[in-house]
Structures are given as C-alpha cells and as structure tokens.
Amino acid sequence: MLKPLGDRLVIEVVKEEEKTASGIVLPDSAKEKPQEGKIVAVGNGRVTESGERVSPEVKADQKVLFSKYAGTEVKYDGKELLILRESDVLAVIE
Amino acid sequence: MLKPLGDRLVIEVVKEEEKTASGIVLPDSAKEKPQEGKIVAVGNGRVTESGERVSPEVKADQKVLFSKYAGTEVKYDGKELLILRESDVLAVIE
Amino acid sequence: MLKPLGDRLVIEVVKEEEKTASGIVLPDSAKEKPQEGKIVAVGNGRVTESGERVSPEVKADQKVLFSKYAGTEVKYDGKELLILRESDVLAVIE
Amino acid sequence: MLKPLGDRLVIEVVKEEEKTASGIVLPDSAKEKPQEGKIVAVGNGRVTESGERVSPEVKADQKVLFSKYAGTEVKYDGKELLILRESDVLAVIE
Amino acid sequence: MLKPLGDRLVIEVVKEEEKTASGIVLPDSAKEKPQEGKIVAVGNGRVTESGERVSPEVKADQKVLFSKYAGTEVKYDGKELLILRESDVLAVIE
Amino acid sequence: MLKPLGDRLVIEVVKEEEKTASGIVLPDSAKEKPQEGKIVAVGNGRVTESGERVSPEVKADQKVLFSKYAGTEVKYDGKELLILRESDVLAVIE
Amino acid sequence: MLKPLGDRLVIEVVKEEEKTASGIVLPDSAKEKPQEGKIVAVGNGRVTESGERVSPEVKADQKVLFSKYAGTEVKYDGKELLILRESDVLAVIE
Numbered sequence: 001m002l003k004p005l006g007d008r009l010v011i012e013v014v015k016e017e018e019k020t021a022s023g024i025v026l027p028d029s030a031k032e033k034p035q036e037g038k039i040v041a042v043g044n045g046r047v048t049e050s051g052e053r054v055s056p057e058v059k060a061d062q063k064v065l066f067s068k069y070a071g072t073e074v075k076y077d078g079k080e081l082l083i084l085r086e087s088d089v090l091a092v093i094e
Numbered sequence: 095m096l097k098p099l100g101d102r103l104v105i106e107v108v109k110e111e112e113k114t115a116s117g118i119v120l121p122d123s124a125k126e127k128p129q130e131g132k133i134v135a136v137g138n139g140r141v142t143e144s145g146e147r148v149s150p151e152v153k154a155d156q157k158v159l160f161s162k163y164a165g166t167e168v169k170y171d172g173k174e175l176l177i178l179r180e181s182d183v184l185a186v187i188e
Numbered sequence: 189m190l191k192p193l194g195d196r197l198v199i200e201v202v203k204e205e206e207k208t209a210s211g212i213v214l215p216d217s218a219k220e221k222p223q224e225g226k227i228v229a230v231g232n233g234r235v236t237e238s239g240e241r242v243s244p245e246v247k248a249d250q251k252v253l254f255s256k257y258a259g260t261e262v263k264y265d266g267k268e269l270l271i272l273r274e275s276d277v278l279a280v281i282e
Numbered sequence: 283m284l285k286p287l288g289d290r291l292v293i294e295v296v297k298e299e300e301k302t303a304s305g306i307v308l309p310d311s312a313k314e315k316p317q318e319g320k321i322v323a324v325g326n327g328r329v330t331e332s333g334e335r336v337s338p339e340v341k342a343d344q345k346v347l348f349s350k351y352a353g354t355e356v357k358y359d360g361k362e363l364l365i366l367r368e369s370d371v372l373a374v375i376e
Numbered sequence: 377m378l379k380p381l382g383d384r385l386v387i388e389v390v391k392e393e394e395k396t397a398s399g400i401v402l403p404d405s406a407k408e409k410p411q412e413g414k415i416v417a418v419g420n421g422r423v424t425e426s427g428e429r430v431s432p433e434v435k436a437d438q439k440v441l442f443s444k445y446a447g448t449e450v451k452y453d454g455k456e457l458l459i460l461r462e463s464d465v466l467a468v469i470e
Numbered sequence: 471m472l473k474p475l476g477d478r479l480v481i482e483v484v485k486e487e488e489k490t491a492s493g494i495v496l497p498d499s500a501k502e503k504p505q506e507g508k509i510v511a512v513g514n515g516r517v518t519e520s521g522e523r524v525s526p527e528v529k530a531d532q533k534v535l536f537s538k539y540a541g542t543e544v545k546y547d548g549k550e551l552l553i554l555r556e557s558d559v560l561a562v563i564e
Numbered sequence: 565m566l567k568p569l570g571d572r573l574v575i576e577v578v579k580e581e582e583k584t585a586s587g588i589v590l591p592d593s594a595k596e597k598p599q600e601g602k603i604v605a606v607g608n609g610r611v612t613e614s615g616e617r618v619s620p621e622v623k624a625d626q627k628v629l630f631s632k633y634a635g636t637e638v639k640y641d642g643k644e645l646l647i648l649r650e651s652d653v654l655a656v657i658e
Binding site for chain 2: 033034048049050052054057058065067086087089090091092093094
C-alpha cells in the first residue's frame with residue numbers, strides 16, 4: 001500500500017471513457033482543464049507555521065476533480081496512480 | 095454536485111448578453127477586465143498558518159465580479175462552470 | 189451596488205480636470221505617478237495568517253491617491269469605477 | 283493634507299544645495315546612493331500577520347536618508363513630495 | 377554514521393532491478409517519475425515560525441517514494457546515499 | 471549623527487591597508503568575499519510578524535565581516551559610511 | 565576569533581586528501597555534491613517570526629557535510645574558513 005506524506009493524496013485517475021458516466025464533460029477552451037479521479041489514500045495533512053496539523057478535507061473513495069498537470073505518476077499493483085497535494089484538488093464530485 | 099475545496103468557489107459564468115441586464119458594461123481600456131458570474135457552491139475556506147479556517151465572505155446564489163483569467167473551466171450537468179479561489183472574486187453585485 | 193471583497197475598495201476615478209481643483213498636480217519625472225479618486229465602497233478587510241480580520245484604514249467618500257497601474261476597471265450604472273486593494277492606496281487627501 | 287496609509291510616509295525631498303548644509307555628501311561610487319528629506323506626515327504603521335499594528339519609528343519633522351529609487355512622487359500645495367514606505371528609510375539624521 | 381539536520385533524511389536508493397520486486401513500475405509518460413529508496417537516518421525535523429519542531433512522519437528502514445531530482449548524492453562506507461528533505465518524500469510503501 | 475532604522479547598522483568600512491592588521495586576508499577564489507568594518511550605530515532591530523522587536527546581536531564599536539555587495543554608501547562628517555542590515559553581517563571579529 | 569551571527573557557522577573546509585580518511589567518497593554524477601568540513605564556531609541561531617531564537621543543532625568540532633556552493637570564504641589566522649548558514653549543512657558525520 002502507498003501511504004502519502006503530509007498533505008498528499010494517492011489518486012486513481014479515471015479514464016476518459018468512464019468520465020462521461022459521471023457527467024463531467026470538458027469544454028473546448030484555452031483555459032486549464034481539470035481531470036477526474038478517485039482518492040485511494042490520504043496523508044495526515046500539512047503542518048502550519050504555528051505547528052498545527054491540518055486535517056485533510058477529503059477521504060478515500062471520494063471522486064475528485066484535480067488540476068491536469070499536478071502530481072507525480074506511479075504504477076503500483078498494476079494500477080496507474082497519481083500522488084498529488086490536497087491543494088491541487090479543485091472539488092469533490094458528490 | 096461539485097463541492098469545492100478550501101477557499102474555492104464554483105461559479106456559473108454569466109454570458110455577455112445577460113451581462114447587460116445586470117448593468118455591468120466593460121469600458122474599452124488596456125486594463126484587466128472582470129467577468130460576471132453567479133456562485134453555485136462555496137468551499138469551507140482556507141486554513142491560515144495559525145491553523146484557523148477562514149469562513150468565506152460569499153455564499154451561493156450571489157452575483158460576483160471576478161478576474162477574467164482566473165479559475166479552471168469544467169462542464170457539469172450541461173452547465174459551463176468555473177472553479178476559482180475566493181481571492182479571485184473582486185466584488186459582490188448587490 | 190458593488191460590495192468589494194477582503195481588502196478591496198471600489199473607487200471612482202477623478203478626471204484630470206477635476207484633479208487641479210483638489211490641488212494635486214503631478215510633476216514631470218520618470219518616477220511612478222499616483223492617480224486621484226473617491227472611495228465608493230470598502231471591503232471588510234484582509235484576514236491575517238493568525239486569522240484576524242484587519243479593519244480598513246479608509247472609508248467611503250474619502251479622496252485618495254493610489255498607484256496608477258493598480259486595480260481592475262469596471263463600468264457600473266454608467267460610472268467608471270476601479271476595484272483595487274487598500275495596499276494600493278498611498279494616502280488620503282484631507 | 284496628505285495622510286499616508288499603513289507604513290507609508292510623506293517626505294519633502296531636500297534639494298542638492300540644502301543637502302550640503304546638513305553635512306551629507308555622497309561619494310563617487312557604483313553603489314546605490316541615498317537621498318535626504320524631511321518627514322511631513324507618518325501613517326499608522328503596518329499590520330503584522332498576527333494582527334498587531336507596528337508603530338512607526340519615525341515622526342514628522344525628522345530629517346531622514348532614504349533609498350533614491352523608492353517611493354511615488356506627488357506635487358501638493360506647490361511642494362514636491364514623495365510617498366514611500368518606512369522600510370525605505372535608512373536612517374534618521376540627528 | 378551520517379546524522380541529517382532538520383527535516384532532512386538519508387536514503388539508500390533502490391536500484392532498478394530491486395524496484396520490480398516491491399511492485400513499483402513506472403509508466404511511460406511526460407510527468408515526473410518518482411524513485412524508490414530505503415530510509416537510513418532521519419533528522420530531528422524542521423522548526424516552524426512559531427518555534428516548534430515538527431517531528432518527521434517517517435522513520436528508519438521504511439521504504440519510500442521520492443522525487444527523482446531531489447537531494448544531494450554522497451557515497452559513505454561504500455553505499456550510494458541521498459540526503460533529501462522529508463517534503464521530497466511522496467509516500468511510504470507499506 | 472546617523473540613527474539607522476529597524477535592523478539596519480551604520481558601519482565604517484575598514485580600508486585594505488588596515489585590514490591586514492586585524493589578521494583577515496582574503497583568499498583568491500570565485501566565491502563571494504566579505505569586507506571588514508567597524509559598527510558606528512545600531513538600529514532598534516526588526517519587528518517580527520508576531521509584533522515583537524528583535525534586539526540586534528551586535529553593538530557599536532564591534533569589528534564585523536559583512537557581504538561586499540551589501541548596503542548603501544553615504545559620506546557623513548567626512549567619513550565613508552555604509553548603512554546595511556544586520557542580516558548582511560556574517561561574523562563579529564573578536 | 566570569528567563569532568558568526570544568527571544561524572551562521574564558521575567552518576574549516578576539509579581538503580580532498582583528508583576527505584578519504586573520513587570515508588566520504590563522492591560519486592560521479594550530475595547531482596550536486598556536498599563538501600566536508602569541521603565546525604569552528606556557531607552563531608546564536610535564527611529568530612523565528614514569533615520572536616523565538618532557535619538553538620543550532622550543531623556544535624563546534626563536529627564534522628559536517630554541506631552544500632558545495634554555500635557560504636562566503638574568508639582567511640583568518642592563516643586558515644581557510646567558510647561562513648555559511650546552518651540550513652546549508654546537510655548532515656553531521658558521526
């Protein structure tokens with residue numbers, strides 16, 4: 001299992017075909033487009049300059065939109081995963 | 095539904111035609127011009143370095159002016175939405 | 189009405205002709221020159237990293253000098269307005 | 283009267299001729315050279331991230347040395363003034 | 377022995393051949409790819425601006441993924457080691 | 471007298487000839503080389519973001535090494551002085 | 565004696581020949597390579613934004629690895645010394 005550090009998350013990227021199922025279609029435009037994924041694992045959260053740890057707002061199994069260019073790719077147990085920071089997550093899809 | 099994270103908002107962009115109705119006309123000038131939209135969803139707010147969460151100043155259904163180049167576009171349930179940070183919102187139109 | 193967010197202000201720019209009336213004449217020099225305006229609306233102030241909101245030092249109807257290149261232009265109710273941050277205001281003209 | 287905001291000061295620049303009177307002569311060198319002036323008005327001071335306002339170290343009528351390229355020029359009541367930040371002031375001439 | 381300072385770690389890099397054993401295979405893509413290693417030594421943690429020391433989340437002998445371009449190489453006792461910051465560690469492999 | 475503001479110091483630069491007397495000889499290398507001087511006046515110290523003033527570690531009449539490119543030159547009472555920040559001082563020569 | 569300020573250290577650089585004795589051999593690679601040295605003097609430590617002074621983690625006579633491009637060279641009493649910040653020290657060699 002991959003346990004992300006700090007404010008990092010492990011995310012399983014949702015492929016383009018599955019993406020239509022959840023109702024997200026990306027418009028044609030010059031602006032940055034987000035990507036969809038499912039949270040696999042969540043870190044303990046970042047530590048502020050006052051020394052407090054900030055609990056993440058997200059949890060495992062949530063579907064999220066995140067910045068397309070964020071994170072680091074890794075293959076683990078045959079799955080394509082992405083490790084990114086919670087601040088790269090734009091929204092939870094409920 | 096899209097639930098934005100931290101200090102992010104989901105905004106429905108107001109088209110140019112509708113914009114004249116609300117009385118906002120943009121002048122011809124070299125300065126950055128704002129865009130008009132309606133808030134659809136509001137995040138829980140950012141966490142400061144002292145570990146406190148700052149409640150957003152805006153709420154759903156408010157009409158706002160925001161920086162034209164801010165945010166990330168996404169289509170959801172057939173609507174063109176924009177996810178941006180509260181700090182990109184210039185003013186509420188009351 | 190435009191209600192600015194955070195440490196932002198809405199300002200009505202004073203035209204060159206009116207400027208002479210208030211006694212401000214800009215010298216010929218290479219340095220940045222300020223612009224004059226009247227405050228129309230004031231935000232609630234910025235929130236510091238300790239989570240405290242800082243009350244603005246200015247209030248509506250004050251005449252101010254501000255950095256010429258600051259802010260975002262918007263026309264509202266036929267008036268040319270500027271939305272800028274309190275930190276772009278150099279001085280109040282009393 | 284000009285009332286500067288935050289950690290800003292209004293300064294009346296001392297002309298080259300008057301400068302010799304106060305004993306400051308600038309050496310020939312490639313390093314940045316300071317300029318001399320008299321403080322006309324002082325702001326309330328900056329607000330730190332903990333929300334405390336820091337009282338300025340200087341007061342009106344003091345003669346100061348400041349960075350030559352700092353500040354914004356303005357003419358007011360026929361006087362050439364400079365609005366700059368207290369942090370641009372290098373030293374008080376006592 | 378090498379005792380890293382602050383939020384630094386000493387890591388023994390896992391060679392490509394050993395890497396397949398732990399199940400991590402890197403995909404072909406333009407994104408940054410992480411590297412695998414074993415923690416050899418852990419510093420005392422960074423000190424925040426409030427003066428508190430933040431205990432590291434990792435400990436010796438853990439296997440970790442870290443940013444490929446992070447850290448400083450050093451050979452010690454015939455081993456190829458890397459000294460990097462805890463913030464360069466993406467995840468612990470459990 | 472020059473009274474420096476905040477974390478600034480007024481320093482009298484030690485000429486190359488006097489420098490040998492104090493035992494400091496600069497090596498031939500590409501790295502930045504420090505300069506030697508005597509502290510003439512010390513400011514009250516900087517104010518941190520928590521609003522506390524930090525007392526300077528140095529005092530008048532101490533000999534110090536400082537970064538060669540730091541500070542602002544000024545001639546005062548016929549002396550070549552340098553106004554720089556305490557953080558530009560590398561070490562006290564005891 | 566040189567007494568470094570704040571979070572600075574005075575270090576005596578270990579020459580290449582002596583370096584083999586301590587067991588540190590640097591690999592051939594494109595990554596930044598550290599340098600070895602012995603601590604001669606230690607400052608009082610940096611002051612955080614909350615106004616607390618952080619005691620250094622190192623002390624005189626310790627052997628350390630530090631970033632090759634860090635610090636300022638100075639010759640003192642015939643010794644080649646380097647003044648650098650504690651944050652440039654990667655690890656203590658025990």
